[in-house]
Amino acid sequence: MDKPVCLIDTTSDGQQCVQQSAMDILQKIEQPVVVVAVVGLYRTGKSYLMNRLAGKRTGWFALGSTVESKTKGIWMWCMPHPDKKGTSLVLLDTEGLGDVNKGDSKHDTNIFCLAVLLSSTLIYNSRGTIDNRAIEQLQYVTELTECIKVKSSEEETDDSSEFVKFFPRFIWAVRDFTLELKIEGKDVTENEYLEFALKLKHGTSKRVMEYNLPRECIQKFFPSRTCFTFPFPTAPEKLSGLESLDRAELDSKFLEVADSFCKFVFQDSQVKTLKDGYKVTGRVLGNLAKMYVDTISSGAVPCLENAVIAMAMIENEAAVREGLEVYKSGMEELKISFPLDLKDVSTKHQHLSNMATQTFMKRSFRDNDGKYLKSLEENINNLFDGYLIHNEQASKKRCENLLSSLCATMTEQLEQGLYAKPGGYDLFCKDLEDIVEKYKSQTNKEVKG
Known part of the structure; x- marks a missing residue:
């Protein structure tokens, strides 16, 4: 000022x-x-x-x-x-x-x-x-x-x-x-x-x-x-x-x-x-x-007593919002990397949940019955369920894209009738085996990466 x-x-x-x-x-x-x-x-x-x-x-x-x-x-x-x-x-x-x-x-x-x-x-x-x-x-x-x-x-x-x-x-x-x-x-x-x-x-x-x-x-x-x-x-x-x-x-x-x-x-x-x-x-x-x-x-x-009650409500509601913002900010950043292994998502969730709780505790006031802390935990769990769905959808989409890419060659050979000629079945089995190996290799790289 x-x-x-x-x-x-x-x-x-x-x-x-x-x-x-x-x-x-x-x-x-x-x-x-x-x-x-x-x-x-x-x-x-x-x-x-x-x-x-x-x-x-x-x-x-x-x-x-x-x-x-x-x-x-x-x-x-x-x-x-x-x-x-x-x-x-x-x-x-x-x-x-x-x-x-x-x-x-x-x-x-x-x-x-x-x-x-x-x-x-x-x-x-x-x-x-x-x-x-x-x-x-x-x-x-x-x-x-x-x-x-x-x-x-x-x-x-x-x-x-x-x-x-x-x-x-x-x-x-x-x-x-x-x-x-x-x-x-x-x-x-x-x-x-x-x-x-x-x-x-x-x-x-x-x-x-x-x-x-x-x-x-x-x-x-x-x-x-x-x-x-x-x-x-x-x-x-x-x-x-x-x-x-x-x-x-x-x-x-x-x-x-x-x-x-x-x-x-x-x-x-x-x-x-x-x-x-x-x-x-x-x-x-x-x-x-x-x-x-x-x-x-x-x-x-x-009324001084009412003032305390009103301030507790204002501060605790704001504390819940600040805690949720800490959690959401971290998970939104993680979401960019979806899909991830479920264990990695759960570990990050737990870490951000702890940070959100600490943020809440710094501002909360007279949450004697734990009402607002419980509200924070419930909101975080609801958000986590949503992020799990996002991770699952991202995994599904990536699998679909990968399979679509790997199967393109087989689709082309199928359209050309190569698998209908003598020896075509052996060629089909070999191509299918190659696709499975490439899929496993690609998904393992993504998980490790």
């Missing part, structure tokens, strides 16, 4: 849709993917963080210098992971939440939920401090239990405790932070500052419960959480041109935090996984995105 592409866009009627161009890119990524998504209120500098993670200062994710939100939908950038060999890094820059021109809280909730569902690391970007207002602005976290289900059961069960098994690592990036990291006069770390902000109040009054709810949700859904506080990057009058500033024009403390932030994301972000520890590849990520978006657009609630 030489530039970001839109992964999830919004249609004129307000529905999300996955862009085929992005799907085509993801379909080609066979490696496991680390997916890092950034969410937050609009005009808080989310895209700048993604550009830093992408290793670029400008020209990748769109930055804006006005009050207008620049990023629309969810944009994607894929690249080799800088630290994890054999792994791809997928960066997702999301549309700013709370855009006054948009005025659609449901749309914002969908964007937030999609970022949670697709990422292995979720970065929440905000400005100022982590105070009550900042936490209240992260209202979307309180709606996750209504917008995402873990199990497909129709029973009214609270499965929110299960979310932690599937939800991403959480990073709170606080921009333009100017306070001292002190609590009750003591120096604290950024993580201690975050935990202090998430501390619950005692009591059961409505006001206390409303205060505690978003904090409880963050604690429950994102037990693995980290905080980074970024000072102002430069003088206020230069902020509008942040992406064009040289490194020397940026505050040294800001650069130090930004470097630590990128290092942490690269080293601690894990490969995206589904239930049972199945590692998500780019191809699977694209299928997940489409499935989640289609589910939301239909008015239904995305």
